[in-house]
Amino acid sequence: MTKIGVLIEIEDGKVKPSCFGMITAAKDENSDVYALVFDNNGESYRDSLAKYGVRKIIELSADGVDINTSPDTQTSMIAAAVESFQMDGILGVNTVVSCDILARLAALLKQPLVLDCVEINIPEKTVKKSQFSGKTLATFKIGSDMLICTLRPNIVDAEETPVECEVLPFQAEIEDKPLTRVIEVKKDAGSTKDLADATIVITGGRPMGSAENFEILQQCADAMGNAAVGASRASVDAGYAPHSMQIGQTGKIVSPKLYIGCGISGSVQHYAGMKTSKVILAINTDKDAPIFEKCDYGIIGDLFEVVPALTKALKK
Amino acid sequence: MQVYVCVKHVPDTAARISLIGEKSFEDKVAIKFVVNPFDEYAVEEALKIVANEGGEVVIVSVGKEAAVASIRSALAMGAHRGIHIKTDQQFLDSAIVSQALKLAIEQDGQPDLIFTGKQSVDSEGLQTQYRLAVAMKMPVVSGVVNLNIEAGKAIAERDVGGGAREVLEMQMPCIIGATKGLNDPRFPKLPDIMKAKKKEVKQIDLSSLGIDQPAATVELLKLETVAPRSKAKMLNGSVQEIAENFIRIMKEEEKVLEDNK
Numbered sequence: 001m002t003k004i005g006v007l008i009e010i011e012d013g014k015v016k017p018s019c020f021g022m023i024t025a026a027k028d029e030n031s032d033v034y035a036l037v038f039d040n041n042g043e044s045y046r047d048s049l050a051k052y053g054v055r056k057i058i059e060l061s062a063d064g065v066d067i068n069t070s071p072d073t074q075t076s077m078i079a080a081a082v083e084s085f086q087m088d089g090i091l092g093v094n095t096v097v098s099c100d101i102l103a104r105l106a107a108l109l110k111q112p113l114v115l116d117c118v119e120i121n122i123p124e125k126t127v128k129k130s131q132f133s134g135k136t137l138a139t140f141k142i143g144s145d146m147l148i149c150t151l152r153p154n155i156v157d158a159e160e161t162p163v164e165c166e167v168l169p170f171q172a173e174i175e176d177k178p179l180t181r182v183i184e185v186k187k188d189a190g191s192t193k194d195l196a197d198a199t200i201v202i203t204g205g206r207p208m209g210s211a212e213n214f215e216i217l218q219q220c221a222d223a224m225g226n227a228a229v230g231a232s233r234a235s236v237d238a239g240y241a242p243h244s245m246q247i248g249q250t251g252k253i254v255s256p257k258l259y260i261g262c263g264i265s266g267s268v269q270h271y272a273g274m275k276t277s278k279v280i281l282a283i284n285t286d287k288d289a290p291i292f293e294k295c296d297y298g299i300i301g302d303l304f305e306v307v308p309a310l311t312k313a314l315k316k
Numbered sequence: 317m318q319v320y321v322c323v324k325h326v327p328d329t330a331a332r333i334s335l336i337g338e339k340s341f342e343d344k345v346a347i348k349f350v351v352n353p354f355d356e357y358a359v360e361e362a363l364k365i366v367a368n369e370g371g372e373v374v375i376v377s378v379g380k381e382a383a384v385a386s387i388r389s390a391l392a393m394g395a396h397r398g399i400h401i402k403t404d405q406q407f408l409d410s411a412i413v414s415q416a417l418k419l420a421i422e423q424d425g426q427p428d429l430i431f432t433g434k435q436s437v438d439s440e441g442l443q444t445q446y447r448l449a450v451a452m453k454m455p456v457v458s459g460v461v462n463l464n465i466e467a468g469k470a471i472a473e474r475d476v477g478g479g480a481r482e483v484l485e486m487q488m489p490c491i492i493g494a495t496k497g498l499n500d501p502r503f504p505k506l507p508d509i510m511k512a513k514k515k516e517v518k519q520i521d522l523s524s525l526g527i528d529q530p531a532a533t534v535e536l537l538k539l540e541t542v543a544p545r546s547k548a549k550m551l552n553g554s555v556q557e558i559a560e561n562f563i564r565i566m567k568e569e570e571k572v573l574e575d576n577k
Contacts, residue, residue: 144532179455257572298548309559
């Protein structure tokens, strides 16, 4: 039996929805999935994780050390768990936090690493990832017994396959001398919903005209449910939105089920940040906007009329 | 302050990528190469720090013959000199690149700070800075949007999603993976470009560094171009009709929207 560890991220006391698709990707008839959590609340995650086929929840902790104040300590904990449970691989969702920890882990263990995969084949040890701003797709063979990768969120649909699941506390002796230490966490003015994780993303381009006008996108997002608001490079550079909201090559890469671009022309760099979305809608006053050539649905119209109409239709 | 900046010579993100066979792309004709955009933030930050604290900014790049152009671009921004680690390979495993950078930097001097970009925009591996950090036994933070240097420590900020920003503290020497938001990279002026042509660029053959072949690597099996999506299906009618029609299609046909009342 292959044992695959998955990094679980928690938001508001619950397992982030994008983790479930990753669990599905980690699982086949020959693999057991172990969920790694960085707290002692394994019991409260059990129902949701068991539903998607997690056999064991491993609560990582170290005696007298808060492992969550340093990515180095978290990495050492995972390395200890990998060794102790003899895991054959570790997967994470492609978020800033999981990418960071798995990159540290792969460097530490001197193992190969492929981040931001769009496909993972565990028995074959092959993965696919996009390169060159989404213009090419590369297939890699992992030349090691150990598979370490992250999966782009929402790219694999979660499948319910309920199993019995046990919660195991796991302690390791860790020297509390991390090289990097988190000394503060600030909240900025950006969208509070994690863009990478959202199943729907609605993005505003330069025609938004002001930071205040982004409110109409937020209202539409709120009406849709698990939706986050993003921004194009042009609107970030114009100061309408913080960089943490930018979608594209120099911002975040998102892959929601539904992507709505409002006043987005569709540059290569922006497209790279959202092209693996399942359904793409573009709203633009310019019928010749390049984005209409490479998306699923198009609406020629003023976003200030169309977006509120969508919000209204959603509430109907 | 001795500051090293690792830069990569990459195809412009707007360039069309044509494949040759299954494992390489056309890099000789009609394709524009630039300094990896994330590395420009790294160069700018290094220059700002050295302007304040004194010292030297050295550009290090692993790449083919043509990569010297990107080293010159960074020198034109104001860096002092460059080191070009030459290879014939189009793609190199990050385990090899990180060793090459380590050995070349150690041969050259004692770093107080090493910068990289958060990622390259061609292979998008996102890991060389981490491997370099382990190899050099230095702390690393990547995706840095704000950096302060004080009393032998680096205080770095990174966005972690959901509007949250972590502040991390490290002892120097350390490695910083730069990203957009850190600064506004300067545009070199013509005299700077001319001056950069005379700056020293040391040439090292990758093979002369004595790099250990990593025990485990990632093998590229195949590279394929991604077919673009076809044209949009345009929705017509009054704004209200379009909106209601679209929501219905998303719920009933595409099944990407759930009833959320």
